[in-house]
Amino acid sequence: MKVFAGEVHCLLGDNGAGKSTLIKVLSGVHQPSEGEVQIEGKKAVLDSPRAALESGVATVFQDLAMLPLMSIKRNFFLGREPTRSLLGIRVLDEVTTTKIAREELKKIGIDVRDPDQPVGTLSGGERQCVAIARAVYFGAKVLILDEPTSALGVNQAAMVLKYVLQARAKGLGVVFITHNVHHAWAVGDTFTILNRGRSYGTFEREQTSREALLEMMAGGEALEELSVELSEMAHQDQVKAQFEAKKRSTPS
Structure with missing residues (x-):
């Protein structure tokens, strides 16, 4: 392949x-x-x-x-979130995640009003x-x-x-x-x-x-076998129905 x-x-x-x-x-x-x-x-x-x-x-x-x-933007990055330094500690860059998520989704025709809304609402x-x-x-x-x-x-x-x-x-x-x-x-x-x-x-x-x-x-053969089987079942049902109808119409 x-x-x-x-x-x-x-x-x-x-x-x-x-x-x-x-x-x-x-x-x-x-x-x-x-x-x-x-x-x-x-x-x-x-x-x-x-x-x-x-x-x-x-x-x-x-x-x-x-x-x-979890929010749309967090799901968009999910483990690869951009970060920034705050007092020497790496924290999530909320501005960048919001901007990128909104722009990328807009490219595919999804205009989200709030990238912080849960992805389950989509x-x-x-x-x-x-x-x-x-x-x-x-x-x-x-x-x-x-x-x-x-x-x-x-x-x-x-x-x-x-x-x-x-x-x-x-x-x-x-x-x-x-x-x-x-x-x-x-x-x-x-x-x-x-x-x-x-x-x-x-x-x-x-x-x-x-x-x-x-x-x-x-599988063409499987479909053909199924078609034959269904036709046979339909025929048997028809014969049975005719027999039951004849039985009901015969006087006791």
């Missing part, structure tokens, strides 16, 4: 296909049992999430790694965008998004997809993990299909179609 700058690479697969495991390898949570990770052509040992971040690989997981009761789509903006601000070269639209409504999902395209326009390589083919097709340039931990292959947008991706994801 190769990810290039200025490209949205969609990683597709049903539940249990191995998407999250692969992403944990790329983000330094797990070590690969086979193969290796290369960044800009050189082998990279991502033995921790911090090592991945320092190499320019930022991951936005489904749970977003955000603290709902919608799900807005929180996803905050997490993405945070990764971009801190210099990510590759942005990995783990199911960013899975629990969102239509409008919120559209907001996230719009920012995915903005990240691509800024020259980032974006890995977009999803089992929603419609969302992937809306933004994707390249598609890799996983099924039970194995790759079905990688396809350029010009080489495939949304319908073909859906069939490979679900």
Whole structure:
């Protein structure tokens, strides 16, 4: 699997296909049992999430790694807060954090009146965008998004997809993990299909179609078997209903 700058690479697969495991390898949570990770052509040992971040690989997981009761600006920095000296003691630079958080969020279309408000007051789509903006601000070269639209409504999902395209326009390589083919097709340039931990292959947008991706994801044979099984069940139900109707109409 190769990810290039200025490209949205969609990683597709049903539940249990191995998407999250692969992403944990790329983000330094797990070590690969086979193969290796290369960044800009050189082998990279991502033995921790911090090592991945320092190499320019930022991951936005489904749970977003955000603290709902903490302010938007504190969540934006979260462990990398700018500080200033006060009587020889390093303290949080409130002015700088407020200014940067407000400016960066405004770039993605979120105009917060108060960066000190709890991040839990934002919608799900807005929180996803905050997490993405945070990764971009801190210099990510590759942005990995783990199911960013899975629990969102239509409008919120559209907001996230719009920012995915903005990240691509800024020259980032974006890995977009999803089992929603419609969302992937809306933004994707390249598609890799996983099924039970194995790759079905990688396809350029010009080489495939949304319908073909859906069939490979679900497994064409499995869908055909399911269709036959459902047809048989419907036939049995129909026969049973006819028998019951005939039984009721027959005089005792």
